[in-house]
Amino acid sequence: MTISLNQIETELQTLQQEAKSAIAQTDSLDNLEQLRVNYLGKKGKLSLILRGMGQLSAEDRPRIGSLANEVKEELQSQLDQQNQILQNAQIQAKLASQTLDVTLPGVSRPLGRLHPLNSTVDKMLDIFVGLGYTVATGPQVETDYYNFEALNIPADHPARDMQDTFFFSDGRLLRTHTSPVQIRYMETHTPPIRIVAPGRVYRRDTVDATHSAVFHQVELLAIDKNLTFTDLKGTLKEFLRQMFGAELPVKFRASYFPFTEPSAEVDVLWQGKWLEVMGCGMVDPNVMKAVGYDPEVYTGFAAGFGVERFAMVLHQIDDIRRCYNSDLRFLRQF
Structure with missing residues (x-):
C-alpha cells in the first residue's frame, strides 16, 4: 500500500490535535508521563507515522521531517507546561493540608516551680x-x-x-x-x-x-x-x-x-x-x-x-x- 504525502501530513495534524487535547485534560503527573510515552516514545504514535516516510520521494521527506519536528516540539512544550502546572498544584495542595493558622490561640502549659x-x-x-x-x-x-x-x-x-x-x-x-x-x-x-x-x-x-x-x-x-x-x-x-x-x-x-x-x-x-x-x-x-x-x-x-x-x-x-x-x-x- 502506497502512502502519500498528504496522508502523512493529515495523520500528523490529527496526532497533534489529539495529543494536545489529551495533555490539556490530564490531571496527574503519572497520566502525563503515560501520554508522553504514548505519543513521543520510541514506540509511540509519532514514531509509527514516521515509519511511512520510506515510501515517500526524496523531495517530500524533508518536508515531512520538518513537520514532524514541529509537532514533536509543540507537544513536548505542552507536556512541560502541563507538568509544571500539575507540580505547582500538588505543592499547593500539600501546603493547604499542612497550613498552621498562627492566628489561633496557643495551648497554654503552666510553668512549674522548684520544690x-x-x-x-x-x-x-x-x-x-x-x-x-x-x-x-x-x-x-x-x-x-x-x-x-x-x-x-x-x-x-x-x-x-x-x-x-x-x-x-x-x-x-x-x-x-x-x-x-x-x-x-x-x-x-x-x-x-x-x-x-x-x-x-x-x-x-x-x-x-x-x-x-x-x-x-x-x-x-x-x-x-x-x-x-x-x-x-x-x-x-x-x-x-x-x-x-x-x-x-x-x-x-x-x-x-x-x-x-x-x-x-x-x-x-x-x-x-x-x-x-x-x-x-x-x-x-x-x-x-x-x-x-x-x-x-x-x-x-x-x-x-x-x-x-x-x-x-x-x-x-x-x-x-x-x-x-x-x-x-x-x-x-x-
Whole structure:
C-alpha cells in the first residue's frame, strides 16, 4: 500500500490535535508521563507515522521531517507546561493540608516551680562551690563497710542504734547519711580535698514535725595539712551567714560522732527556740587510716546537715511533713 504525502501530513495534524487535547485534560503527573510515552516514545504514535516516510520521494521527506519536528516540539512544550502546572498544584495542595493558622490561640502549659527542697539544695551548693568545694555524689544503696565500718562505726558500736535503716537480704542497706560519698572520694583522690556531697538518706525515724524516715542531707569534707577546728568554725559561720543572713543567732555545742573528734552540733534560733541543723567535727584519725591517709600529715574537718531543717528555717515552715505531701496550696508559695 502506497502512502502519500498528504496522508502523512493529515495523520500528523490529527496526532497533534489529539495529543494536545489529551495533555490539556490530564490531571496527574503519572497520566502525563503515560501520554508522553504514548505519543513521543520510541514506540509511540509519532514514531509509527514516521515509519511511512520510506515510501515517500526524496523531495517530500524533508518536508515531512520538518513537520514532524514541529509537532514533536509543540507537544513536548505542552507536556512541560502541563507538568509544571500539575507540580505547582500538588505543592499547593500539600501546603493547604499542612497550613498552621498562627492566628489561633496557643495551648497554654503552666510553668512549674522548684520544690523548696530543691531550691534549698541549689542554694547550699552555690555557696560551697563559691568557697572552692567540688560537688560529689554516690549510690543510695550502700555496703556496711562504706556506711559504717570505714567511718569508725564497727558492728558493736552503739551509734548504729541511732542510724538504724532499711536492709536488703544480701547485706546491703539504704545509706543513713551521705558520708559514704566522702570515703569513696578519698579512696580515689589525694589531698588536698574539698568536696560537698548532697543526696537522699534513710533512717528508721518516727515521723513527726521535725523528723522523717526519708530525708536529704548535704555533707562537706576538707582534707589538707594544718587544718584546725577554727577553719571548720569559720567555714560554717560563713555558710550560715550566706544562707540565712548575719542576724540569725548561731551556737556551737559540744557533741560526739564516731567519725569526728572533737565533734560539735550547730544550732540556730528558730521560732523562739534553738533548732539543731548540723553536726560537725575534725575527721577522726581512724577514718584517715581507712582510706590510706597519714593522720600525722593531714587533718580535716567534716559537717553534715539536713536539707529539710534548713528549708524549714529559711521559709518558716512549721512541719517537715509539708515538704512531702504534694499540697499545691503549700508548694505554690515558693
